[in-house]
Amino acid sequence: MAMDAHDVAVTKPIPLRHPWRWAGGALLIGLAAAFVQLLVFNANMQWGVVGAYLFDGEILAGLGRTLLLTALAMIIGLAVGMLLAVMRLSDNPVFQAASWAWIWFFRGVPPLVQLIFWYNLALLIPRIGIGIPFGRAFVSWDTNVLITPFSAAILGLSLTESAYAAEMIRAGIKAISTGQSEAAASLGMSRIQALRRIILPQALRILIPPIGNDTISMLKFTSLVSVLALPDLLYSAQMIYSRTYQTIPLLIVVTIWYLVLSTALTFMEHYIEHAMAVGRTAPARLVPRTSWWRLARA
């Protein structure tokens, strides 16, 4: 006997079974358990040593330098990048070409090569001065005094970041509709006034997520400076384990700190994005999240 339409409508259907979801889930849980066992009960991990070094003075000093490098490289990189983006979008062909060449160069040279190059700048230019090209210099300094591992690191990291930030900011500016510039112009605002008051504030709001991304990547890539013997988080740990041979536990200390910092940065980015978005987001096209680190990894 067939049920009529009315009966079917009131009968609660039996939910569809998903046996493969269960099987896949069980498999993953098993693997995760094995991994935790490996981490926790493997004597080579030496959790006691990890705990002892997690807040060690030398490690914390390295952590501080990593944070300082990240902050300075991002601030300088974004400031220069903004200037490059505006130059690239200007009507002046010399500005456009200069900006293009800068971006081409600093995107093309690997950051590691740059770090070493900047550190050895004295071999190329023994003295750095301010004066007239081909004429005499008014003031000059010994390059070996100016270039320390720290300044070489800041140069290498921030200049590379500037090239990627420039492309990102340019995309952000172009994502703001021309209607906004036209509205500003029709009110008698100059191009600079429109850029500063109308376009950039909106572009920066769109750019918070990609800037956050770049900051997290920068945090990790500051570890390249160990090549200059600059005691950042990683190099501080390396110096310790070269004395004590506790390689794995110290690398775990480093790993924990990088994870803590990148997680904190992620939360910060979400917080800022939220705080700035309330009631004021611009209708804008999506900006590609360019990240030079992602390209470097590819």
Next chain:
Amino acid sequence: MTQPRPTGKTVPLLRIVGLRKSFGPVEVLRDVSLVVETGQVTCIVGPSGSGKSTLLRCLNRLEVPDGGAIYLDGLLVGVTEKNGRLYEMSPKALATQRQAMGMVFQGFHLFPHMTALENIIEAPITVKKQPREEAIRSARELLRKVGLTEKADAYPQQLSGGQQQRVAIARSLAMQPKLMLFDEPTSALDPELVGEVLAVMKQLAQEGTTMVVVTHEMSFARDVANQVVFMDGGVIVESGPPAEVLSHPRHARTRTFLARVVS
């Protein structure tokens, strides 16, 4: 003698002479001439693509014309004449001229990161260097005028289309322009919101604001305009009082257009 000024005792507020503009091979404006007297409302009507927006955008030089001249208050717009030759104006001088022409866009183009009040006080403060207190006082007065006193602190996306357009009108008025340009100010609005914007424009007209309005609202043109201009194919086909152009058009093209719009 530099600029040829009309010799009569009054100079028309706006005089367009032989204006031409092409986009690539396409001639969008072909020898357009038009006079707008102070305190008058001019409505420009015509089919899509006839060059209405382009004409309006040439007036405040959002589009650079290829030929012809525009005089605002007897002075050339966007160019200066010296020894019989025309020179492009500096961006600064152009910006100063633009202050005298308010423009209201079809898509509002309010600044989304600013409240209604901030939108209105922005240009008076940054451009005219008006003291903030004074700018806020006049902005509140303008908000009252467009019926949005209680929306001063709302962001554009919290406002309806009609409210946004009224804020945009107030924003333009805050610069105390001599001339207001409207490019289809109600075309992006839901039908039930058109009335509130037209009411504000009607009030401005009654107060003697000089306005050039591109519109498809024939009843507004009929009731408010002193002059109606019908454009087609980049030329002004005919112009005159609304009673003539809208009720007794002389040209077949005008009749065809009106028959289509009214039905």
